[in-house]
Amino acid sequence: MYKLVIQGGNALHGTIKTSGSKNSSLPILFASILADEPITLTNTPHLSDISTTLRLLMDMGGEFILESDNSLFIDSSKLTNLVADYELVKTMRASILVLGPMLAKYGEAKVSLPGGCAIGTRPVNLHLKALEELGATIEVKNGYIYAKAKKLIGTEICFNQVTVTATENIIMAATLAQGTTTINNAAQEPEISDLCNCLNKMGAKISGIGTSTVTIEGVKNLNGITYSVCPDRIEAGTYLIAAAITGGSITVTNIHPQSMRSIIGKLIETGADIKTEKDTITLDMKGKRPKAVNIKTGTYPNFPTDMQAQFTALNSIADGHSTITETIFENRFMHIPELSRMGADLTLEGNTVVCKGVKSITGAHLMATDLRASASLVLAGLAAKNTTTIERVYHLDRGYETIEEKLKSLGAQIKRVQD
């Protein structure tokens, strides 16, 4: 295993290119199951979750080639094994996204229940209920979901809770269903719009993209295409906070600023000077200490839960008191005890962290627990006095492409060492 060793205190300066979105690449990779021909993706990030997904698709009979130009050629058009095995699913909850496409294309699926993770129990009941409404018969036993559907029939679906991957599962299932499906209270994350745009390019008929009411008119089949995955707004937001927490100034390129309005708004509240252009965002902290800012996470377009841990690190050294309220997951606070060991003044009250900004924090030996909590610890290490060591960085590698290279290019003193 590897750990990161960070010598804090450098203000970050420079320019970095945002990688393709993890949370857009994953559903689109599973959407390849729906096509009758191979698809080619460009701008997919090199992340362990992507590798896990490709392994799962291969396990089911899919094939892929990573081309020399970094494009990904995937042929999942003729799966021979309709089982998503526990050994792979247990490492990545998003594997549940195999269910909708398999039911739509093959009429059956056996998918391991993903189980919970560090940030919560993360049930899949809303996925299963909606698939049953589309006509699937579903049985859960021995830790597996057994699903069958002679033909999925379009219908009105209404989610009583906004859910990103359940919305994606139903959109994908409905593309090959008989008749029309309308999803009410659909999640509106930009990654869902990216999936819909890719599916429409494959021949699907989806409207209401990016709204809470999405309509999918079933078609007979979907074709192979080439598609470029949208940029990762959470990666970009994480690097903007890296500049803010160290008093530096960076430009993030290859990004869609309009997908980051809530994040940009909060960063401006901290006193950061932000300029946006068509596909770049420049943040300049001008050496100032950030002002404390209250945060409350919510579904898109509200402040994203995937940026909560990172902003908690920023508030930890900000000027003033703040509250950070997490409304999406029940346990997305694993970074709090670790930040406190660095001298942050954080008190958890229910689903709200009360933060009293301190002038400085000191490096410590820390343990990463989940993807965004790990990012929060890296950000704190960049701002801390002396050295921070972060164990179990495999959590980070799930969602951040070559994070230490990108940070080093901005002037951070960071290296990856073997345990």
Ligand code: EPZ
């Ligand atoms: C997606 O997870 C993202 N993952 C998460 O990103 C993100 O934090 C989350 O959406 C919220 O934006 C991917 O896109 C691969 P949900 P998802 O279903 O779809 C409850 C990251 O760091 N719920 O929107 O699993 C659930 O427990 C990851 O990149 C049910 O109760 O999240 C949660 O409280 C972490 N039953 C709430 O809904 C269900 O069947 C929202 O979860 C499904 C969800």
